[in-house]
Amino acid sequence: MSRRRRPHAPKTLTEFARFLRTETVGGMVLLGAAALALLLANSPVSGVYESIRDTVVGPHFLHLDLTVGDWAKDGLLALFFFVAGLELKRELVLGELSEFKTALLPVVAALGGMVVPAVLALAVAWGDPRADAAWAIPVATDIAFALGVLALTGSGMPSGARVFLLSLAVVDDLGAIVLIAILFTASINFVSFGIAIVLLGLYWYLQRRRITTAWVYVPLVVAVWLAVHSSGVHATLAGVGLALLTRVKKDPYEREAPALRLEHRLQPWSAGVAVPVFAFFAAGVPVGAEALNRLVSDRVAWAVAIGLVVGKLVGIAGSALLAVRLRLGALPPGLGKRDLVAVALLGGVGFTVSLLISELALPPADAEVAKAAVLLASAAAALLAAAALIRRSKAHRAG
Template identity: 70%
Template sequence: MTASRPARMAAEFARYLRTETTGGIILLAATAVALIWANSPLREVYQAVRDFHLGPEFLHLNLSIGDWAKDGLLALFFFVAGLELKRELVVGELSRFKQAVLPVIAAVGGMVVPAVFALAVAWGSPGADRAWAIPVATDIAFALGVLALTASNLPSSARVFLLSLAVVDDLGAILVIAIVFTTGFNLVAAGVAVVALALYAFLQHKRVRTSWLYVPLALIVWVAVHSAGIHATIAGVALGLLTRVRPDEGEAESPALRLEHRLQPWSAAVAVPLFALFAAGISVSGGALGEVFTTALPLAVLIGLIGGKFVGILGASLLAVRLRIAEKPSGTGWRDIAALALLGGVGFTVSLLIADLALEGEAAELAKAAVLIASAIASLGAAALLVRRSRAHARADTGED
């Protein structure tokens, strides 16, 4: 007898969570290596490796190792995120309005309020007109890793809420990158990208399955988007959203699920940690850390991620439920959502990416230090709350007072 659809979806979500837990641990290790390496006597080696250029000048592909990690490897991460978002929208929690609307509203609140907090703190400082975007993102891998390690007894609906919120949040951050940080625009390259994406969608519609067509086509989309002046991670999201998520009759699994199975381990265990290795190598001297708390711009990032995310996610969720626009996830209380709102302050991957795009030099280094500190505070604080909430749910399940 085949498993029911809810059971299959629960098993699939458990697999996703396990992969992200492993990826989160590897990501943490890569960050530690980057910080140690960049602050050791071998710091010049780190900088030389990160800034070493390779690739053809043709189509602006002579990039540094750091840029290849940022533009190339993260495209894989966002392709997987796009696949997961498409599955949630079509067959998952986001396919039903009442369940879908709460994490969407929470994600919007978790983007707008941190941006407002950051602007309010950094108003008038050089770079504030771009740095406001740094705290809008939530890191999927890190947040799910913390959740899986600390909240085994939390209802599955709470986990789906966080996953949906983080995916929508990162999609919003990618739109911010596309709109705010697009420098120049090559219309011909953009046209090539649109045609290649349309061909990808057509092949999906016609049920073509061979990777011999899809891999070169995906590379064409990536190169065209990059050459158009749009951040190349947009290519990953677009391809993910165009991938078919419903299996045909007689088909064991849909293309989206098949691709997730194949690519998510590479995304979680290779692409994101390598990006962190070349993005997180900043100075952590006492003076630099002190500047994070005394300089307006990094302080704005810090307050935006910790305070802004918490107020935005929890406040938007409360408002949506009180106005009867949405419903709380079944079995999940407000204290659970408060803990998840604090966990939303783990910006990390996408926040580091936006810091690189928004700022330069010392300002970028201080902003990235603020992202790391805020992510550590949010993850530790949320972990403490989630452990308490997990124990409370465990007691409730066993009928203990």
């Protein structure tokens, strides 16, 4: 029996195409920001770049005296995860992921894509005192870069590849943020954390009461971020929580649901400003002769690189194909096993969150080496994925 098409599917695909276009442009801007950071960090003006990045801005009240780099890491990335969370929830409720088995597959793939790289990284770095923190670095996939590579080189791929990749990347990035909250939070202020939970409950209540005024929501969202930040938990979790509590189904009198309306307004700022600014302050690592020599001989650097390039491919493709074989999940329409492998290669593009974990997990000197490994491994994974996607796109066009 043929599956009946959902009435809202064309609109969902149209919205996803718009999301993809914005993320593709954002990926290009992100690449430019990272390249500029590398150039400045390895130029005669590197001192100026570092001085700007390390300038403290903000009051001591609620621990808001942060460096410019930390503001980008804690503040701007919260916006990024809010927008990505909105898109994921909309796909789960209204889109292609509303079918249980189709929704389960990227979740299983994301879990495999976290566990296998972590195990590989831990095995490679075993015996190194930094291994107990460095294993978490290769667990995440960069949404903006990965979608950008897919859009530029996989134009002939079925739409299911894009939805699968977005879902996979969001789930494992959220998993990485949970790891940050568990592993890299020295202490939790339970009073602030409790306030954050209450404020999130208020946000949920206002959504259900159909309150739409920005005069209510803007102060509330800022208060949620402040409460999460002052609790000691990484502040990006505020964006995740708010996104998952936002209403995605529109009422008959509404032109757009709140999630879609917010996504339209905020996604360009997220893809075009928030993520590139974070990349600009996170990717500025020295790559001179001394740094490259250390990179080659550093076991943590090898652990990160192997975890991203090899571990992500094996973990994502292996767990997804096993789930399909056991009938726990179903491939999106039109997506074959070879297509899945090509998309799985993109999982090794671990730029944004992997850089974030590097900064949190390791001392500054070791973090620089780990970040250089992330950059090189992400570039290698992107090139391998691009070659595979071009080949699969040609096969789909010929077929």
